[in-house]
Amino acid sequence: MRRYLGLWAELFLLSLRRRPLLTAAALAVIVGNVVAMAVCAPALRATVDAMVAGEAPGAVTAAAVAAVAYAAYLVLQDVSGLLRSTVVDRIGRLDLHPKVYRDIAGLDGIEHLERSDFLDRVALVRASPGRIVAGLWNAIMAVANAAKLVVTLLLLGTVSPWLLPLLLFAAAPVWCDHRGQRVVRRVELETAEDLRLEQHLADLAVGAASGKEIRVAGAGPELVRRQAEAWQRATGRRVRAHAVAATWRFAGWLVFVTGFIGGLALVAYRTAQGEGTVGDLVLAVTVAATLRQTVQSTVTSTTETAGAARLLDSFLWLRDYAATQRAIASGTIEPPPTLRTGIVLESVSHTYPGTDRPALRDISATLPAGAVVAIVGEYGSGKTTLVKLLTKLYRQDSGRILVDCIDLNDLSTHGWRARTSAAFQDFGRFHTTFAETVGLGDLPHLTDRTRIERAVREADAQDLVAALPDGLDTRLGTELGGVDLSEGQWQRTALARASMRDNPLLFVLDEPTASLDAPSEQAIFERYMARARTLSRATGAVTVIVSHRFSTVTGADLILVLHRGRLVESGTHDELMALGGRYADLYTIQATAYAKETTL
């Protein structure tokens, strides 16, 4: 609870700082609403008593006060809702959420993007913009409603202490409503899976991604039948649950009406006996009539405040996570202008969070300055993991990575990234203009046409650009009215993006040609080998190429062979072939298979 109070205090100060007028107005309206309610019923009683006593001026004044208070109560009630939703929306969407996104996007590593507990929480927080701030205002409303309840009880007490049990009768509809809602919520939870299934089947049946397969297989009608079945199962149970809730609500109202009539009969009896005034009777009727509403609002605002706990927990967890990561993430040393020694791996091991098996075990190797280093190995052998460590997307569990004798952990992440270029196998598809999608590879040169055109040439993508309707200015991505590209064409945009920086110290190509045909792949590799030589002369850059196809990397200066997370062999192509070990075996198998393919 202390953490929530801390968060609410912080949100309240944020609201006051960012929207001072709106926040103050919302608070003033809430307080005004409580005051108007406290004034209205006693003013009505005074009006009736003055009329009965024949005091016309007093009756008129009291009636005017009652009318103004009642009008103010109604107007402020409406305005309060409006102001609260405005402040919640503005602070939630414009101030709080962008801050959370900045915090998350600003994290150095990508561990969080591959953790399901993190992604679940992000999804929850994203789906509820404003609900975190609404939690604060629900808490304020819970306090205001409790104040209204106290006022109501005080007023009833002034008529007769016997009216105080009316609170219990007023609580009956709220309790019954709660019971009914519990049934609805339980059934909603139990049927959520059926509805998710229904949604999934609907997406499959009409979605573009699966459209071809569904049509060829003729599975459409079957999918629709299963979708309808899931829908009926879920909605049938939900309708029945709502009927049960309605019965509970009716029973609650019956109890309240019984108590209400009893209470009024009591006050009427006392008035007839001369123990109270007619004004008391009017006050009792007025206050008792609003009592249920007040109890209901108090319970609703309290329940909503408590109900937001899961969301608040997720939000606080994300913030803590971001703060912890920021605290450990970055070093401060700027990378050297050029590499002299290179990159040295000393007994590097890494296990992904939530897994038991190390993805890399005890890797020691030297990646000399200016060298082209190929990392080869079978699926899941740890190639990409090694690349993720070199680009500081993850931090190794043990061992050291030295860049010209400086520990990579001590290098400024921002500085190291500014001197790193990379094309990954799971490349991004940015739906913007072709020029921008390439220019994003080096943000300070986002609009530098000469550089973009050069990067396009390096990725051998000139023919692709020439075929686009507006050349470099063509918008990509059909959702935004642009052009869609094939897998291989998207991959070329990623390669061009990775070619934007002209002075990297580390140049990574992680399966950069997996979506390209064999001749394009060969041409690209030759081009990037040449680029690596140029970079090597300019900055001593290390070029790391990850590939499954051994034939493409035979020209590398050093080949590292990984197997189940271990470095099992290293050397040049000739050395490894002479060794006759794992590399030689796999190379021969691939070369034979390729030769068969080409002679068929």
Ligand SMILES: Nc1ncnc2c1ncn2[C@@H]1O[C@H](COP(=O)(O)OP(=O)(O)OP(=O)(O)O)[C@@H](O)[C@H]1O
């Ligand atoms: N984010 C992650 N969380 C947990 N385990 C992971 C994660 N990424 C990779 N792994 C596991 O680590 C091991 C090495 O994966 P890695 O992606 O480095 O292999 P790879 O050699 O690049 O494979 P591929 O050739 O298929 O790309 C695999 O067993 C993989 O399942």
